[in-house]
Structure formats: C-alpha cells, structure tokens
Amino acid sequence: MSKLVYLVPLFPLLGFLINGLGRKSLSKTAISTIGTGTILASFVVSLVLFFDVKSNGGSVAVLFDFINTDSFTIPFAFQVDQLSSLFLLIITGIGSLIHLYSAAYMQEEEPQHYGRYFAYLNLFVFSMLLLVLGANYVIMFIGWEGVGLCSYLLIGFWFKNNDYNYAAKKAFVMNRIGDLGFLLAVFWILYKLGTATYGDVFAGVSKLSSFDITAITTLLFIGAMGKSAQIPLYTWLPDAMAGPTPVSALIHAATMVTAGIYMIARSNLLYTLAPYTQTLVAITGLATAIFAATIALKQNDIKKVLAYSTVSQLGYMFLGLGVGAYTGAVFHVMTHAFFKALLFLGAGSVIHAMHHEQDIRKMGGLKKYMPITHITFLLACLAIAGIPPFSGFFSKDEILTAAFAKNPVYYYIGVGGALMTAFYMFRLYTLTFLGNFRGTQEQEHHVHESPWQMTVPLIILAVLSVVGGFVGIPELFAKDAHSLEHFLAPIFEGSAKLAAQPHLAPAQEYAMMGGSTIAIALMIWFAVSRYRKYQLTEQTDTGLSKVLEQKWYVDELYNAVFVNPLNALAGFFKNIVEKSGIDGLVNSVGKLVGYGSRQLRLLQSGQVGNYILIMVLAMVVFILVWFNDSTIMHFFSKIF
Amino acid sequence: MPIQYYIYLCLTLFSIGIIGVLTRRNAIIVFMCVELMLNAVNLLLVAFSKMHYGLAIGTPQEATAGLDAQIFVFFIMVVAAAEVSVGLAIIVMMYRNTHSVDINFLNRLKN
Amino acid sequence: MTPVLLILIPLLTGLVTFFIKEPKAAKNWALLSAVITLAVALTAIFSKEQPGFDATWLPDLGSRFTLLADGMGRMLCLLTAVSFPLIFVAVYKNDYKHTGSFYALMLLSQAGLMGVFLAADALVFYFFWELALIPVYFLCSLWGGEKRIAVTFKFFIYTFIGSLLMLVGILFVYFHTKDHSFALQSFYQVVLSAKQESFIFWLFFIAFAIKMPIFPFHTWQPDTYEQSPTATTMVMSGIMVKMGIFAVIRWLLPIFPHASAECANVIIILSVTGMIYASLIAIRQDDIKRLVAYSSIAHIGLMCAAMFTHNKTGLEGVMIQMFNHGVNVIGLWIVADVIEQKLGTRKFSELGGLAQKAPVLAILLVVMCLANIALPLTNSFVGEFLMFNGLFQYNIWMAVAAGISIILAAVYTLNMIQKILYGNTVAATEQATEISGNVQVVLVILAVLVIVLGVYPQPMIDLTKDTVNAVLMNH
Amino acid sequence: MGIIQILFFLLSALAIFSAIMVLVSRNxxxxxxxxxxxxxxxxGHYILLNAQFLAIVNLIVYAGAIMVLFLFVIMLMNLNAETEPQKHMWMKLAGAISGGCFLLVLVSLVRQxxxxxxxxxxxKDGNVGLIKNLGKxxxxxxxxxxxxxSVLFLSAMVGAIVIGKKD
Amino acid sequence: MNAIILSALLGVVMMFSGIVTKNRTAITYIAIAGLIVLLLGNVLNTYGVFVLHIDTHSMLNFEKFGLFFNSIAIAATLIYVVLSGRDIEKVGVNVAEYYALIFFVLCGVSILSSFSGLLMLFLGIEIMSIPLYILTGADKRNLKSNEASLKYFLMGAFSTGIMLMGIALIYGATGSFGLGGTVRITAATGLPMHTSFLEVAGLLLLFVSMCFKVSAAPFHFWTPDVYDGAPSVFTSFMATIVKAAGFIAFVRLFDAHTEVLGPTWKLLLAFVIIATLLIGNVTAVFQQSIKRMLAYSSIAQAGFMLFALYGGNDLAKEGILLYTVAYSLATIGIFAVLIKMKDYTFDGFNGLAQKEPVLAFTSTICLLSLAGIPLTAGFFAKYYMLASVVDAGGSLWLVIVAVFFAAISVYYYFRVIQAMYFKEGEAATNGVISQGFKTGLLIVAGLILLFGVFPSLVLNAFYF
Known part of the structure; x- marks a missing residue:
C-alpha cells in the first residue's frame, strides 16, 4: 500500500513532462486531458491512501537516499499520515477541478502556450505534493521552493507584459526571504539533532533547549510568512493576481499559501513547546487578518479583493495555530480551499465573460446573464462571511473560540475582522452581480454564462462550500461530531498532551456564536444596501479611503526602506567602490609603477659626472652603514 | 714612519682624484685624475709592503714579505699603461667626431 | 597510467593542432581529442582503486613527477573532461581566425588543468598551475574583445603575482620537510611553528584567492570574463576558478591546519562580504557576461567560506559544488555566447522578448538560471545546502549574512531572465531565431546533468568522501 | 725629526699641493x-721607502711615457683654458663635498x-724593493x-688600432 | 688552463686571419671553428688533458665550478657567434679584430672563473674590460657608440681605481692578496687575526667595484647607456657572457669572505639587491626602445643573480650556473632577433607574428624565460635563486619583495609579446631572414624549453 504513494506525485510529474515536451505536437484537447487526467489520477490514489490511513494509520516510504553524508542522512522519503493525506485530497481534488476549469478558461491561448500552461500547473501540483508528502524538512523544502518557482512561472505566464513579470519576480523574491528563514531552521535542526526527519525530530525534541526551539520555530515561521503571505511578507500575493485566474485559485486554495499552515501544523509539537513563538504567530496572524481586511474594503479589482481576503483568512489560520487550535487551522484551510477556489473560479468566470474586465465598478447586474456563476459565488460569499451553516462558519468559529480561550482580545479583534470580511465580500458581490450593468455596450452584448468545463467545478465547489463544514461540527452541537478532529488527533497528539484545549462554557459559546452571526448578517445587509445603487463616479477617494485604496502605501514603504536603498547601495558598490575603490587600488599600483618608472628614468641623466657622484655618495653611505657602531659618528663629533 | 701617515696621504691623494673626476668636464683631465687615484693606491701598496716587511723581519716570511705588493704595483702600472692607450684612443675618436672632449656633451644616451 | 593519459592526450593533440590549417579539420580534431579524454576520464571515475603515476623527474630537487587521482581529483578531471567536448560543440559554429591555434591553446589549457588536479608533487603542481594560465592568456589576448590586451594583461600579472607568492611558500615548506621533498605526503607531514605557519599560509592563500577569486582580489575577473572569447571564459569560470578551491583543499588546509583554523574567521568574513558585495553589484549589471561573472564571485565566495568552516558538511558541499558550479556556469556562458553571436549585443537594455523567438533557448536558460540560484532538485541546491549547513555550524550569523546572497541571487538572476526572455521583442531581437542544433544538444546535456545531479547527488558525495576525510583528519 | 721625516713631509706636501693644482688648473x-x-x-716617496725599482718605473712609465702621451693628445686637440667649459658651481661643490666625505669617512676608520x-x-732599509728580488x-x-x-697589451694594441685606424 | 691559453692563442690567430683573408664570412667560420676548439679544450681540461703543463704557483685554481662555467661561457659565445656572426660582420671593417677581442674577453672570463688571488682577479677584470671598451666603440661613425665607449671607459677606469684601493686596504690589513676564507695568522704574534677595519673597508670597496661590473644599483648607471649605445651585437655579448663572468667572479670572491663580513653584510647586500631590482624593473617599464628595455632588464636580472651571493650556499652556486645558462640563452636569442629588426621600438615589433612567425615564437620563448615562466629555463634559474635564499633562512621578506619585482618584469617582457602577437603592424626586418638563422633560433628556443623541463641536464653536467 505504501508504494502507492509514489504514484501521487508521479502522475503530475508525468503530466508535466508530457505536456512540457509535447506542447507543440499535442492538440489542445490532448493537453488538457492529460493535464486534468493526471491530477485526477492522483486524486483517486489519494482517496485510496486516505482511506488506508483512516483505517491503518500513517506510513513512511523511502525512495532513495537524497543526501547521505557522514554527518547526516536525508532520505528522499514520503510520509503518508492523517495530515498529509487530508492535504493530498485538498490539493489533488481542488487541483483537478481547477485543471478542468482551466481547459476552457485558457482556450484562447495558442497551442504551445496552452501546453506550457498545463505543464506548469502540473508541476505546481507536483511541487505541492512533494511539500506535503515529504517525510523530512528537506523534502518539504524542495516542495516549498518548488511551489515558489511554479508560482513565479505562472504569475509571469503572460511574459510579454512586464508588469506581470515584475509581479512574478516579486513573488519569488519575497518567498525566498521566507525560504531563508526556513532553511536556517532546517540547519538548526540538523545541527542540533543530526536529522531532519519528522519522526526523529519530534522524538528528539527533548534534546533541544527552549532557546533552540524558540529560534527554530521563529525561523520556520519566517518561512511561513513568506509562503503564506503574512505581514510583513504578504505584498506579493495581491500582485500575484497577474497570473491567469485559475492559477490564482490554485495558489490561494489548493497550493502554495496553505504550505505555511501545513508546515506549522506539521511541526505543532515544536510550536507548542515555544510559547513565545506561538504568541508571535497569533499576533502576526491577527494583525494580518485585520490589516488585509481593511485594504480589501476599498479594492476595486475583483481579484485583488479576493487576494486580500485570502491574506486575511490566512491570518485567521495563523491565529488558530498561534492559539494552539491546530485542528481549527487545518479545518479552515480545508473550508477556505473550497470557497476560495470557488470565489476565484467564479471571478474567473466573470472575467472571462467580461473579456478580461476586472474592475468591479464597471460590472453590475450580472446575475441575470450568469445564473450559475451568480449562485455559486453567492454561496461562497456566505461561506466566507461565516454565516451558518456554511462551511466557513464552522471553521472560523472554531478558531475564534480557541482564540477567546487564549485571550479575549484576540477574539474581539478577530470578530472585527470577520465583520469586515462580510462587508467587503458582499460589497464585491453586490457590485458585481446586483444593480445595473455599468460596462460598455459591447461587453453587455457578449456577456454569457461560461461553458460546462467551468461551471461544473463551480457547482462541485459550491456544494463543498456548503457542506464542507459538517466534518467539523463543534462539540457544542453534537458529541463527537467533529470527525476531523478525531481523524487528525494522532498528529496533534503530542501537543494535546502538553496543552489541553480549554473548553468554554456552552452558554458563552452560544452567545458568542449568535452574537457574531447577527453582527455579520447586519454587516451583509449594510454592504448590500449601500452598494446596490452604486453608480460609476469620477471622484477620487480622500483621507483614509485613499490610504486603504492605496493599500496603506506598504509597497511604497518597502520601496523606500528596502528596495531603493539596496539599489542605491548596489549602485554605490558598482560605480564607486568597485571602480574607484578596489579596482582603483589595483590599477593605482600599476600607475604607481608607471609613475616611478618615469621618475626613476630621470636618474639616468646621461651625465657621467652625476653617475660617479651617486656612486661615491653610495660608497660613503655604505661605509657609514657598515660601521654603524658609532665609530664614525664618534670621529665626526670629535671634528665638529 | 707610522703607517697611518701613509694611509692619510694616499687617501688624500685618492680623494683628490675622485674630486677631480667629479668636478672636471674635460675627459682627458678626468682620466688624469683616475691616474692620480691609481698612483695613490700604488704608494699605499708600497707603504704596506714595507710595513709587512718590517713586521716579518726575523720570521720565516722575511724573504717574501712585502714582495707581492710591489709586484702588484708593477702590474697596476702595466694595466694603467694599457688603459691609457685605449682610453686616449677612444678620446681621440670622440674628438674626431664631435670636436670636443667635454663629458657633459655626452648626453645622447639617457633616461 | 590513466592520469598521464589525461594530461598527455590534450597536450600532444594540442601541439599537433597548431599545425592544422583547415578550420574544420582543427575543430573536428580537437573535438575528437576531447572526447577521447572524456572516455579516459570516465574509466578513471569507475576504477576501483585510486589511479596514480610516479616517475623520476628532478631527483636533485626532491621532486618527482607524481600524479594521484583521489576522489576530488577524479571529480575535477571529470569536470574538465566533460566540459571541453561540450564547449567545443557549443562553439562549433563560431569562426575564430587561426582556428588551429585557437583549439591548440584550448587543448593545452586542458592539459594544464588536468595536471593541476592530478599533481601530487608541489613543483609539478606549480608547473601545471602556470601551464594552465599561459594558454588562457594567449586565448584571451588574441581572440578577446576590444579591451582584451589591457584586461588580460592585468589578469595575467595579477595571477602571476599570486603564483609567485605561492612559489615562495612552496619553497619555504619544502625546506622544512624532513626529507627535502616536494611530495604531497612530505608536505603534509611538515611541522612549522605557529608564526611561520600563519605567514606561509597567507602566501599560499593569496595565490588561491586571486585565482578563485575572493573579494577583494576579484577585480580582474569581470573584466577578463567580459573581454575573453566565450569559449575561454567557460574554461576560466567553469574550471579554472576551481583550481583555487581545489588548491586550498589539497595544499592549504592539510598543510597548515592551525593557521587555516586561525585565519578561518578572517577569510570567512571576507568571503561572505564578497558574496553580498558581488551579488549587489550583479543586480546593477547591464551585461550578461558581467552579471554572470559577479554571480560567480558570489558563488565562489560561498565555497571559500564553507571550506574554512572545517567541518565535514561544509567541505562535502564544496566538493560537489565545484562540479556543479562548473556545469551551471558553462551553461550560462553558452547562453551568453549564443546571444552575443546571434544578436550582437550582451546588454540587457538592448534585449527582450527572446522567449517568443527562441522558446527552447528560453527553457534551457531558465533551467540554468534556476540552477544558478540553487533551486531544490537542481544540482546546486545540494552543494549549497551542505555548504550553508557547514557555515551554519561554524557561525550562525555568517550563515545568515551569506544567506542574504541567496535572496540577492534570486533578484539578479530573475532580472536577467526577465530582461532577456520576457517582455516584448525589441530591435535586436526582432529577427532572432531559435538556437542552432549543436548548442541545443549541449544545453540539453547540461540541463540533464543539472537535474540528475540535483535529484541524485549521492555518487558525487561518495566519490569525494575520501578526500574530505583525508583533509579533515589533521583537525 | 730626522731627515727622513722632513723629506716625507716635504714630499707629501708637494704631492698634495700638486694634486690640488691638477684640479684647479684651467689649462x-x-x-x-x-x-x-x-x-x-x-x-720620491718610493725612494724613501727603498722601492728603487718602482721609483724608476714610475718615472719612466708614468711621468715619462704616459704623461707625454697625455700632453701629446692635448696638444693635438689644441685645448686651452679658454675653450674648456666649466661645470656648474654646485656640481663642483657637490663633487668636492662627496669626495671630502669619502676621505673623512675612511680617515676616521683608520684613526679608529x-x-x-x-x-x-x-x-730606507729592507731589500724587497730591489730589482733583483722583484725580478726573481x-x-x-x-x-x-x-x-x-701580455694578453692585456695585445688587446690594448688591437683596440687602439681598431679605434684609431681610419676606415 | 687550456681555456686561457687557447683563447689567447686564438685571439692572435684571429688577428692574423684578417691579414690572410678579406672574406668576412670566412673569418666568422674561423671564429666558429676556434670556439669549437676552445670548447673542446676546456672540456678536455675537466678530464685532465692539458695543452701545456704550467705551474701557476697557485695564482689560479681550477675547480669544477669555474671550468664548467667556462664551458657555458664558451658554448654561449659559440651560439652567439652562430646566430649573430653575420651581424658582427656588418659593424665595421675590422671583423678579424672584433673576433680577436672577443677571444681576449674569453681569456679574461676564463681567468675570472679560476683566479685564486686578488692580483689575478684584477688582471682578469682588466683583460675582460679593455676589449669591451673597444667593442663598445666599434661603430666609429656612430656618435652613440662613441659616447657609450667613452662613458664606459671613464667609469670603468674609475671603478678600477676603487677596486685597487680596496685591494690595497685589504693587503694592508692582511699582508696578502689571497682570498679570505681561512683564518689568517698574524705573522708577528702567531695568533688568529681579528678582522680589522681596514680589511672590511677594503672589502667594501671591492664589493662596490664588483657591483659596478655586474651593474648592480646604485653602481649600474653605465649599463643602460653603454648597452644602448654599443652596436647591438656586442651589447648581446656584453649583457650575457661578460656579465655572467662578472657574477662568477663576484660569487667566487665573496664566497670566501662572507665569514669575515659581519651581519651588516646581508643588510647591505639586501639593499643593493632591492635597489637593483627596483631600478632595473621599474625603469624598464617606461622604455620605448626594446634595446634599452633589455638593458634595464639585464640590471633587473642582475638583481636576481645577486641572490646567489646572498644565499651563499651550494644551492646558490648551482643556481648561478643555471641562471647563467638560462639568461644567456634567452638574451642571446632575443638580441639575435632584435638585431634583425629595422626599428628597435616596441612599435617596430607590431605584427611580427604575422610576418615572421618563427622569429616571434622564438622571441616569445626567450621572453618567457627571462620572465621566469615555468617550462622555460628561466623559471628554474629564478627558482634556484629564490630557493638558495629561502634555504639560507631568515630572509623571506627579501624573497617576497623580489617576487613582486618579478611580476613587474612580466609587464615589460610581455609588452613585446603583445606587440608581436596582438597588435597590427608592419614589423620590418633587415633583409631576408635566412632559414639557417631560423633553425638556430629554434634550437635556442628548444634548449630553453629543454632546460626548463629538465634543469638537471645542466646541473648533472656540473657534477659529472
């Protein structure tokens, strides 16, 4: 059974190779079939594995020794357990839906780019699978960087556009900053423990001092910041909207950004042992949740809103991790995967229909043109806003409850963020689907519902968004109904022993749940009513609105504080230090010799008298030097 | 006669020769000053010869002590004669070409 | 006997090549020679025991013509043997005036390089060290760019000073060996006082530092790489810089164990400074060749730093990275050469959109660039991973500082990809076509090497294990 | 102070004075x-030292042959005081000072x-300087x-011919 | 002894050959034959075969070192005449006399390699110098040649004066003209003599005059002017064989005296070495004429050869012989090419590789050897010099300084290579270069390379 695990990444890899090498000879249908089919095949295998794990528990399969030195051995090994099998399902499941969707969405591309696109997608899934399947931190890191690469390739997919390329580069570089943290953590672990395999690391955790653990977890978290777009390394994610919309869906839902969550959940034991880091994680998550939400309030690009909402939702997940609600975080990953994929694919459907118009101010009233898209989108909005019984409600609630138990302040701020989420999601929904159409005549003429390859995934995801939450029904409603928690229990076993989940009084929980639901509902009503009659105006925003619209000027800040000084420093090095400084020094040695040569030449005056004079003087000096025992000085002092 | 006296005398003559070489421009005079230096050396050698002879009186070396220096002086004179013939020939050749024996005039070759 | 063949084949064929007038014949002949050398090198790799050779040379001086191919030597010989046929194929379509002399000098430099990697006698080593340099000097000066004469001259004198200092060091050690011998083993057993050791250490190190090059001895390098004919640049940056690293491992660390531990701090700081410095400068470059040159400085800096950490991990990393960096950088130079040959410019500001015109080139360049930034599953990753690991064990902050260059590497490498491949076509690239078959073949081979060694680096690690253990035995 | 001492000082003074005159004469x-x-x-000194052979040779070779040769050449070139250019004053001074230094340094050594x-x-005494002994x-x-x-003379001869002969 | 007698006789033979035949080429052939005879005679000498049995009354001391050097000098002269004989014929009408003078010089050289007292040293130096004054002025119509000759003569005579004063002072202190080395006994007291001021001062003056002969700074001033002004063929001779002989004399002389001299000796010598290297190398950098550059380079090489004196051990003695071979071969080779050129400036060499590849190639080998690049004889020459000092210990700094100057020397040597290979131009030669000449050059280059790989060929000959 365990050998089956090889197949999971193998299929996407094959897909990548076939599509990549045959992108010129294969037909579009063949390409999309191969692309989707491989992921689907992985999904099927994942399902098998999932049920295997469910009944038999996890296992590790070693492929070969990747690095085997005298100091340590890093096997190329895959670990299938509860956590990874769950992620496998999310990745391959949603992945295959997105592939299917893409088959239609990218239809306009030339065949070879079409092939390239599917190859990248497959590679993306492959990398993510490696990340999740890896049985040690190094293999995880391989996937970790791999998804970074794929995001780079896909964000810059339309490489003729230089803005997109910049966005792609930004994504990669920001990820690399985080990756450095991850890498250092791996070194630290290797240095202290001599192994990077999860099992051995967690078993040897007692050998680590608390400083080591804090440092390792902090460094790992820096890695997570990059990959999962947390403050301060989040700015790449909104820019990543440059890629094709299904890619955004893939990045935001199934792959990439969830990597950070996965990694911390995987390392939960370490984090539980590092309270300082936990606090850091929680605060960072919370801050990101709020901060991104405020920005999302004023964004007008349909994808940008979604992007910031992802950042914000990821913040919640980190909050969950920070307060020790690992299951809650993973749960939210799952539900978020459903509705965020749905939202993006829905947005893609809209964009597709609007001929690549992404400004929601120029949309409106699409409800009647695109019913399926509309309905599914609405469901997703409800899910993300946290309206019961949609999936988002359960997961978000679980996190917030845990946050309350840890520190009520977390909870209140968290709820504030949830309110904003509700507001901006329904602002988006309203501006897009309700009201009047605000686009051009021509656009209106062409607006249409998308083909089946696109709507079928929407429908499937909508169903999942609606019912997905039921795997994690709180204890409150039914005893032992939280099947996810039970399923994942072995993973978080160690942490659970160390820090038992505090339980709130049922009354309080009900009150919190009810209160927040009502507040959210009010907020939705407010948003819908406010933007229902929205008309396109020329006036620009001022004050806080403008700051929000400009995303708190964070990019500008980064430019001013990091990018520009670094560039200036580089220029200084290149033009001043290198040229005049170091090379100047080297060259001046040569010049000195040349100068000396010209001067020494003059000594050769051509006059015999001078020559002999110098000879005589030299003789005198020689004698003086030779008899430096003051004999001569003594004599001279006698004379004079 | 204390040997120092001879040494002082010869060194003085020798230095006068050097000063002559340094201060005169006429190649012939310069050359003559060199001859003066050689003569100073000759005198010194003879003086030393007699000194060593004096020291060796009554020792087995008596028969030969000091002899070599005088022979050396003889050879110096021989060499000086040969040098003079060549030197004057060169000076004459120079004079033929430039109508001058001024050594400051010799500065085509420099730097 | 194999080691001698490795030196003799290129040496003799090289001398013959001087007299081949017909360009085509010279090319084929050189290629044939390189392939034969490769075959011999492969047999050396797969042989069970260490191939060696020993013959009398200068008995009065205590020098014997001793060659020894330990793991590291064999690996670098393999690198040399692999590189040359690839380079010859890659530049097959380029026209060099006096083709015969060009290929002859290339082969001579190959002989020199092989000798350096095989020499087990200090004097022999020094000989080959110079023999590798002289042909390169002529290659650069004769077939280089506009400023070639001044630039290569500087390079030559610079490295010559270094090697003379090394010679002084060799002499000093020689006179302190018990049996007055230049043999490697005698050198290893030499006992010097602490003061002597640290002084002589620097004599050697400066020579190697110039060759590598290590900040601040690097300024000859970008100019020379830029001005040289690309085939030569490939040899220089792909293989010749490894001479410096190789020499440190073979001749410095074991002979001066205390000094190298003592000075490690200074050298590592220099190297790390150089990494960041070079990376920053690379960001601002507008020329492919200069960018690759500076990036090479940064990478070599890491290797140098890792060598002096004196731990196994770091050293193992250096070992395999020597090979990997060679492969990667040769790939990058080939691309640079192709672009220059095809479009007549190397300036980023005059390039763009090449991915539309030459997708194969684009893909292969991206693979090479990814290897350059040590992406996992490319060959560099393993090496850099181990090296950083070693550096980390030595000092965390050094690893952090060096790590910054990883980020910067991403910045400049992606900049390069973007400016060459992406965006819209410009005047220079409007008429560009796909790269020719021979270059494709070479790049594909290199790309395959990149991936294969990235996924399965173990053979390289096993190959060089003996050297690592031998070097660290004294510590 | 015996006659020898007096003669020594007289001759020495004469030698030094004449040597200086060689320098300062313009003609x-x-x-x-x-x-x-x-x-x-x-x-004269040679005679004082009883180096008879050298005294004679000195007179014949130097004063007789060599100096006459010099005189001859000077006459041939028709050089006289008016035509001889003089060195710069400071050059002369530098020459005199450095020569003086040379003398001082060596004299100081001898004194020590x-x-x-x-x-x-x-x-006077001693027969090393006699022709018989020297000849033997x-x-x-x-x-x-x-x-x-003799080789020296041969080469000098050949040289003089090569240089002096008109082509 | 054979060498001294034969060279003197052959000198006379050459003098008369001018009367017998007016055919210049014939005279050259006679000279070549004479040199071969001389070489044979000298080699036979080492095997104990003598032309005449002469009791030298310990005036001369024939040891292997000196005899072997004679062979080197004679062989070098042979190569020199073979390569440049045709150019000697062009200097002036007195070809036979030139050869006669060259043989006389060789006689002086042979004396310098075997003197055992200061008297023979003095005579040897004079016998070597006087013909050179004349050869320098051989181009009688050329003012430069005249000037060089007069300068050389005046300064040479002056240095002779200094040397004689030194000898006189040494005699005053020791009562003998013998070489030092053994502890002398004072005649009166029978006790070992302590070193006197006079002797040291005398040695110092002797040192100065020897420095002058080998053109060590700051007594080198005659060298550039004389080498530049003299007819190029004779410059080649002077810069190689004569200079080497000077060094052999220098080493033989001070080899015996080092223990008399105190520690200051090394300091002073180091100063001279550094000054020589500095002036030779640095001044050469800016020269425009290759001939003058080579003059300075010969000063620089002298700086390296002085290392043998500094090292003062067996390695140094072996080294100086190898250095002599390497340096002479290379310099003779490069001068042979230079003489053929119309224009002696660097620009005059531009593009020579295109026109005369053999000339360019051989001069490159010679220049590489002069620069001390491995695989050429020059490398091992320098190697021995450095090694002798390192072996002597304690003076590593001097070696390092020297190494930097060696790097500078690469600069000006390679300028010639650059001109020949990398620059475009019309390098013009005097007339057609004969095939024989090229073959000769190739043989010289081959020898340089051969000794560069197997220096033992030279050194083993020394040990037999």
Missing part, C-alpha cells in the same frame, strides 16, 4: 705638468683602527700573471 697643459710633479713626488696604531712602514719573483711565482698581462 689642461698645466694640469698635466702638475700631475707630473705629483708623480715625481710619489717617486687599533691594529694599525703601532705599525710603521720600514723606511716576477719570473718565478708571478710568471703566469706576467705572461697573461
């Missing part, structure tokens, strides 16, 4: 003449040399240099 012919005086003075303090040059030595122990010096 080359005068220089030559003064130099001949120096040679005579030195020959303790091993010379009680040594004398044997005057020259043709026995010193025959090789003696013969070899």
């Amino acid at each position: 080359p012919v005068h220089s030559v003449l003064w130099l001949i005086v120096v040679f005579f003075a030195i020959s 040399a303790s091993d010379l303090s009680d040594k004398n040059a044997l005057m 030595a020259l043709f026995s122990d010193y025959v090789v240099p003696f013969e070899i010096s």
